[in-house]
Amino acid sequence: TSGSVATSPIDSSDDAYSIPVSIGTPAQVLNLDLDTGSSDLWVFSSLTTASEVNGQNIYTPSKSSTSKLVSGATWKVKYGDESTSSGVVYTDKVTVGGITASSQAVEVAKTVSASFTSNSDIDGLIGMGFDSLNSAKPSAVPTFFDNIIGNLDSPVFTADLKHNKAGSYDFGVIDSSKYTGSLTYVAVDTDPGYWKFTSSGYGIGSAAFKSTSVVGIADTGTTLLYLDTAIVKAYYATVSGASNSATYGGWVFKCSATLPNFVFGVGSAKITIPGSYINYSPVTTGSSTCFGGLQDSTDIGINIFGDVALKAAFVVFDGSDTPRLGWASK
Numbered sequence: 001t002s003g004s005v006a007t008s009p010i011d012s013s014d015d016a017y018s019i020p021v022s023i024g025t026p027a028q029v030l031n032l033d034l035d036t037g038s039s040d041l042w043v044f045s046s047l048t049t050a051s052e053v054n055g056q057n058i059y060t061p062s063k064s065s066t067s068k069l070v071s072g073a074t075w076k077v078k079y080g081d082e083s084t085s086s087g088v089v090y091t092d093k094v095t096v097g098g099i100t101a102s103s104q105a106v107e108v109a110k111t112v113s114a115s116f117t118s119n120s121d122i123d124g125l126i127g128m129g130f131d132s133l134n135s136a137k138p139s140a141v142p143t144f145f146d147n148i149i150g151n152l153d154s155p156v157f158t159a160d161l162k163h164n165k166a167g168s169y170d171f172g173v174i175d176s177s178k179y180t181g182s183l184t185y186v187a188v189d190t191d192p193g194y195w196k197f198t199s200s201g202y203g204i205g206s207a208a209f210k211s212t213s214v215v216g217i218a219d220t221g222t223t224l225l226y227l228d229t230a231i232v233k234a235y236y237a238t239v240s241g242a243s244n245s246a247t248y249g250g251w252v253f254k255c256s257a258t259l260p261n262f263v264f265g266v267g268s269a270k271i272t273i274p275g276s277y278i279n280y281s282p283v284t285t286g287s288s289t290c291f292g293g294l295q296d297s298t299d300i301g302i303n304i305f306g307d308v309a310l311k312a313a314f315v316v317f318d319g320s321d322t323p324r325l326g327w328a329s330k
């Protein structure tokens, strides 16, 4: 089988991208954040502390004739930005883009942290990282991708994220109409469970491309692009008035600034991120100070090719026995 689901930015800043996911019988449709940077499928639910629910759609297992409690199983996930959620585990029928996992572990939240409560556009996450990152106890539960991979025509899913408009995630098929030129594949290191690869270098504006290995993760669940200090400093040195602001926790500049493109290498291929994607958004609504879409990864401890980078490319997440990433321009 193969399938495709539209994915839409949740706001005008492309803060995150959601997909409709059907859970249970009859179907309960929730808008989940497909996240290659984590491996838990968790949802706001009828079991979530009421004061922590703020407009999200919820999954009510008791209303699904196909839900089953996984006795004794619990989960607790903590993300790099310190957000958390936790709860218990059910299995139920889950359908994404016409593809069904008949007994998918659905991690039902009993509690979520403030940043999830305040985001009414996201009803949970669908992790597409490797199972080693799954937080369920006493044993990890498989991701949706793991549950369907055997039925897919090809053991892949692809990401075609776009700026300020709907893109798509495809499963089991590589749609060559969605990219230009050819795909360049790079090896993935699945330790500790991210889609971790080595970029071959970077270029800032019209300056010469710098060939250097940049290890990072392809993470649809992270909004921005986070790279080493030296690269980030060199980039903002070309933006007059840019500064690394303690107040705003990162590089900022005048919203009226014209930012250079940023190129990253994948093997011998090059992906160009338009400077406009790096003029990310005002620090607060209406401000003339804008926050950069490229930020320093030092405090995170790993470089992250988040949505700012991914929306400049068509990306194949190849889950074959030798996992790899395919990149193309579009």
Ligand SMILES: O=C(Cc1ccccc1)Nn1cnc2ccccc21
Binding pocket: 035, 037, 038, 079, 080, 081, 082, 083, 125, 219, 221, 222, 300, 304
């Ligand atoms: O946690 C991170 C990485 C990150 C971003 C910013 C600062 C430090 C670390 N991304 N992420 C990946 N999936 C997520 C899901 C929820 C929240 C963040 C998520």
